[in-house]
Amino acid sequence: MVVVFSLYGLSILVLIILAIGSWFIWDRRYKKQLDHAVPAGYIQTKEVFIDPTTKKKMIVYFHPETGERFYKEEPNKKT
Numbered sequence: 001m002v003v004v005f006s007l008y009g010l011s012i013l014v015l016i017i018l019a020i021g022s023w024f025i026w027d028r029r030y031k032k033q034l035d036h037a038v039p040a041g042y043i044q045t046k047e048v049f050i051d052p053t054t055k056k057k058m059i060v061y062f063h064p065e066t067g068e069r070f071y072k073e074e075p076n077k078k079t
Contacts, residue, residue, distance in 0.1 A: 039063075042070050 038044075042061035051058050051071075061070040 036072070038072060039070060041065065042068075048074065 038061050042063050045060045045062050047060040049058055049060070050056070057074040058071045059074050061072060062068075063070070
């Protein structure tokens with residue numbers, strides 16, 4: 001009986017550790033993309049979209065050597 005509970009407890013502990021670890025990895029990757037300055041080597045594309053979570057207009061930049069994409073919030077145009 002103790003073995004069964006310890007196996008379930010160990011399984012739950014491993015799942016919690018994996019969930020927290022993956023959240024930190026995702027958070028780091030996501031926040032890296034939110035810098036306001038476009039990194040060197042990136043070229044602006046014609047692609048523009050509305051971010052469904054923030055409802056802000058985003059401009060897409062592309063790095064031709066690495067294939068990476070960078071997303072920058074379009075500044076508000078005051079007229």
